[in-house]
Amino acid sequence: GQNIDQPTEMTATEGAIVQINCTYQTSGFNGLFWYQQHAGEAPTFLSYNVLDGLEEKGRFSSFLSRSKGYSYLLLKELQMKDSASYLCAVSGNNRLAFGKGNQVVVIP
Amino acid sequence: DADVTQTPRNRITKTGKRIMLECSQTKGHDRMYWYRQDPGLGLRLIYYSFDVKDINKGEISDGYSVSRQAQAKFSLSLESAIPNQTALYFCATRGWSDTETQYFGPGTRLLVL
Numbered sequence: 001g002q003n004i005d006q007p008t009e010m011t012a013t014e015g016a017i018v019q020i021n022c023t024y025q026t027s028g029f030n031g032l033f034w035y036q037q038h039a040g041e042a043p044t045f046l047s048y049n050v051l052d053g054l055e056e057k058g059r060f061s062s063f064l065s066r067s068k069g070y071s072y073l074l075l076k077e078l079q080m081k082d083s084a085s086y087l088c089a090v091s092g093n094n095r096l097a098f099g100k101g102n103q104v105v106v107i108p
Numbered sequence: 109d110a111d112v113t114q115t116p117r118n119r120i121t122k123t124g125k126r127i128m129l130e131c132s133q134t135k136g137h138d139r140m141y142w143y144r145q146d147p148g149l150g151l152r153l154i155y156y157s158f159d160v161k162d163i164n165k166g167e168i169s170d171g172y173s174v175s176r177q178a179q180a181k182f183s184l185s186l187e188s189a190i191p192n193q194t195a196l197y198f199c200a201t202r203g204w205s206d207t208e209t210q211y212f213g214p215g216t217r218l219l220v221l
Binding site: 008030031033040041042043044045048050087091092094095096098099100101 | 139141148149150151152153156158166196198206207209210211212213214215217
């Protein structure tokens with residue numbers, strides 16, 4: 001089975017940096033995905049990690065430690081449009097298991 | 109045009125009614141999924157399919173059924189809708205590898221009275 005844990009909500013100021021954590025326990029692992037979801041809309045793909053280490057993509061970076069069952073998503077230079085829910089999802093056994101999401105609220 | 113479409117986008121129905129939600133994709137993917145999303149509970153998998161006529165239960169399949177008659181289409185039915193099936197429903201597709209992302213449809217907002 002799979003167990004994915006994420007904190008629920010955080011508030012940050014425009015221009016700041018936030019780190020969103022995700023811990024997981026899984027019986028099969030083919031990588032970890034991060035998605036962004038604005039209220040009432042579909043999740044959209046942000047990043048994918050399958051090897052340990054940091055993947056950087058513009059203002060967003062994602063880190064994975066397979067031995068610790070841990071990942072984080074780093075959002076830099078926060079913008080108002082970054083206010084959204086961020087979902088981590090573990091790939092394994094032909095499916096994705098999603099965490100409950102972390103709501104980030106960006107304030108001016 | 110969107111790669112994954114869902115119809116209807118919004119639906120209000122009454123307890124006991126049968127309804128069908130449709131999903132179509134132009135990505136040529138074999139794997140298709142139905143999820144529901146409730147506040148505080150995240151995305152939960154209802155059913156998934158790896159090919160035409162292939163059907164697999166997810167974690168919350170009770171009260172739902174699906175049909176995969178063509179590669180591009182995957183429909184979800186609520187045989188007798190109940191109020192706790194009020195939720196946001198998403199269809200998703202995925203390529204052949206577990207290293208590939210899923211692509212989500214825009215969602216169907218369902219209200220069961």
